[in-house]
Amino acid sequence: MEELSARIALMYPLSEPAMAQFLSIWKSTTYEKGAHLLKAGQVSNYMYFVGKGAVRIYYQKEEKEITEWLALDYNFFFSIQSFFQRVPSRLAIHTLETSEVFMMHHDDLMQLCEQSHEIEKLFRKMITTSLILSQIRMESIQFENAHQRYQRLLNGSPDILKRVPLSYIASFLGITQETLSRVRNAR
Amino acid sequence: MEELSARIALMYPLSEPAMAQFLSIWKSTTYEKGAHLLKAGQVSNYMYFVGKGAVRIYYQKEEKEITEWLALDYNFFFSIQSFFQRVPSRLAIHTLETSEVFMMHHDDLMQLCEQSHEIEKLFRKMITTSLILSQIRMESIQFENAHQRYQRLLNGSPDILKRVPLSYIASFLGITQETLSRVRNAR
DNA sequence: TGCTAAATTTGATAATTGTCAAATAATATG
DNA sequence: CATATTATTTGACAATTATCAAATTTAGCA
Structure with missing residues (x-):
């Protein structure tokens, strides 16, 4: 929980009561390797944060599994479209290692956003971060070749290469x- | 201005005073075809909205100009990374047609977000929309071939093909x- | 309208990446 | 530790797209 609150504080420093309020809507569970947090077809109600561990977001595309995102050690992740638009998720999520996973329900978050301007602002900053990451990834896929994309990953997240099977990394890189x-x- | 306020209301229905407040920080200018709204290297201070008209966001990539985004008729656009991170923009922006362009200064927006929870919420929704669009575009680039991407554009924005030179559309499609x-x- | 410049198309060829099959290496389990 | 299973690598070939050069079409303007 300390890591979660540290990462939150990094995005936007909440007042103490707001932080307590916000943390109160996160529940934690430890999942075994291979456990599913979300299956395709379900509406995704949660935004997640992984403690020490590894998680993979993927989907089925014509017989093949495509890795949409990899989250290792103290990072947020979620099924963006399903979470925001409340539609069934094409994406599924499972753990690649035994991991402590924190999750926050959509409705709880929305309720807090109504009540607290501070938390609304934090949430806005979280989305902004996602947007910037999404842009960077898009450009990487559009304009870098396979070798350059591999190098980018190697520089940015060398851990991934050690802890995630090659086949998952490949489709993550497109x-x-x-x-x-x-x-x-x-x- | 009616179109701008209509598009805003569509994202999140502000109360009347909040809407008036929000609209008050938008300034409008009519730009001739080919005019530059932003040059590469400048910090982008504005979020934009184009009335009837067309605008292109692009950047220089090894001798070539790459089109990053095309905004036609009543849409928002901005240099995401520069606007949020207050760093010099790799992106430049110019008009493809004579266009009425509305712009809102970063600092004015931030100030209103401080004051008004409603406006903060609207802004959050605007970013969420951008994030979802960014995700959709990323998947299109990653998993669709040239023909499929062209078809997607043809279905979604047939106007673009009539009003934007082919060379710009090509790099937009990657x-x-x-x-x-x-x-x-x-x- | 005619001419010039710009935009688009076409052709030939090369580079990159994908596909499918098989070989090899690494890992897990009894 | 041996073997079965899974993951990774390698090879041959095909598909897609890029590159470069030239031809053609279109559009702007005197």
Whole structure:
């Protein structure tokens, strides 16, 4: 919980009561490796935060599983479209390692946002961060080739390469497993 | 101004005083075709809304100009990273047609967000919309081929194809002008 | 209207990445 | 520790898209 509150404070420093209020709507569960937090077709009611551990967001695309996002160690993640638009999620979420996962229900969050301008502001900043990350990822996919994208990941999150199977990383980068294998072995 | 306020109301219905307050920080200017709203290297202080008209966000990438975004008729646009992070913009913005452009200064917006929870909430919803659009675009670029991306644009914004030069559309779709030309002429 | 410049298309070829199959390496389990 | 299973790599080939050059079409303007 300390890590969660530290990450929150980093985005926007809430007053003490607001922080207490906000933390109060987060529940934590420890999931075994491979456990599903969300299955495709369900409306996703939660925004998540992973403690020490690893989580994968993915979906089915014509026989294949595509990794949409990887969250390791103390990061937020959620099924953006389902959470905001309250529609069934194409995305599924499972753990790649045994992980402590914190989750906050959509309705609880919305209720707090109504009550507290501070929390509304924090939430706005969280979304802004997501938006910027989304933009950076989009440009990477649009304008970098397989090798450059691999290098970007290697620089930014070397941990991922050690802890996540190659096949998941490949589709996260938007390339095939074979191409990734070639790219990282110097070609 | 009516169109701007209509689009705002669509995102989140502000109370009358809040709407008046919010509209008061927007200034409007009519720009000739080809005028620059933002040059690369400047910190972008504004969020924009284009009335009847067309605007292009682009940047320089190794000798070439890449179109990052196209905004036609009654849509919002801005240099996301520069606006939020207050860093110099890689992106430049110019008009493709004579256009009435509304703009809102970052600091004015932030000040209103401090004062008014309602406006903070509206702003949060605006960013959420951007985030969802960004996600959709990312997936389109990652998983659709040139032909599918062209079709998506043709369905979603047929106007763009009539009013924007092919070379701009091509880089917006992440393909070359030649490939776009082939794709749209049945191949 | 005719001419010039810009935009678009077409052709030939190269580069990148994907696909499918098989081989090899790594890991887990009895 | 041996074996079964899974993950990764390698090879051959195909598909898609990029690149460069040239031809053609379109649009702007005198």
